[in-house]
Amino acid sequence: MYLKSVTILREQFPKKNRDYPFTIPSLAKIDTIEFPRNVxxxxxxxxxxxxxxxxxxxxxxEFNTGSGGRNNYYHVDRGEAAxxxxxxxxxxxxxxQGFFLRAESFYQFASHVDETARLALRPYEAYGGKSLHEQSHGEAFLALFTHRFGKKGIYLLDEPEAALSPARQLSLLAVMRRLEREGGSQFIIATHSPILLGYPGAQILSFDSAPLREIAYEETDHYQITRRFLENRQRFLTELFDEV
Structure with missing residues (x-):
């Protein structure tokens, strides 16, 4: 593990006219967030x-907050961290070493890679050998995970499942496991995916609580709703439609 904790500098918050994100309930009453595990x-x-x-x-x-690492210099609207x-x-x-992936701005990152590739001897070596724009969305994500992510690094992923089928989400889990075992890489992932959340031994922090708190996999809405739906799809849908 590399990142041990995050401290909220509440004393530096604006004194007046506090708007989002300073009013977020999950962060309003917590001072330190610990990261005792690699995932x-x-x-x-x-x-x-x-x-x-x-x-x-x-x-x-010092990663690019649009998507990228320390050496990716380009601008994306809404790419600043308030x-x-x-x-x-x-x-x-x-x-x-590491990378921040924001799924919603990945297209701009792929365009940035194309721009910088013009000056490189091996332009797409870190992305599977070809432009990310020449791959499907899911293929491009997996090319990034497989080729750009190294054995040692911290990887911050914001809803990576947005471009991944269930099978490719499992592929991402395999990549994570390999990087964790071979080099101790650390992952912090914001997700809605019950598949990704099933990673063994992971810490799960719920932002639906105020303050945020650690919960078990089986406590997540993602697990409970998905399980209920799969176990009795017809009854689930009947109850749902009766409420409309």
Whole structure:
């Protein structure tokens, strides 16, 4: 593990006119968030603060907050981390290698790779040998995970399942396991996927609680709703449609 904890610098919050993200309930009453394991998942409804915190961590790591690592220089609208100046990271040891993936701006990252490839001797070596735009969305994500991610690094992923079929989500789990075992890589992932959340031994932090708290896999809505649906699909849908 590399990132040990995140401290919320509440004393530096704006004194007046506090708007989002300073009013997020999950972050309002917590001072320190510990990361005791190599794999941590952030779960919660949209707007609960999980992406906000993940972007802030990426900002403090000096990763491109659109998508990228330390050496990816390009601009993306809404690529700034509003909470980034209000947290402090504690490391053991400090890790500078890694990557931040924001699924919604991956297209712009792929375009940035094409721009920089024109000056490279082996332009797409880190992405499977060809432009990310020449691959399907899911193929491009897996090419990134397989070829760009190294054995030692911290990888921050914001809803990576957005482009991945269930089978490719399992492939991502396999990549994570290999990188964790071979080099101790650390992953912090915001997700809605019950497949990804099933990674063995992972820490799961719920942002639907105020303050956020660690929960078991079986406690997540993702597991409970999916299981209920799969065990009795017809009854589930009948109950759902009766409420409409």
């Amino acid at each position: 941590t998942f952030f779960v919660g409804e949209n707007g609960s603060g999980k992406s906000t915190l993940l972007e802030a961590i990426a900002y403090q790591c 909470f980034g100046d209000y947290i402090r990271l504690s490391w053991l040891p400090k890790m500078t």
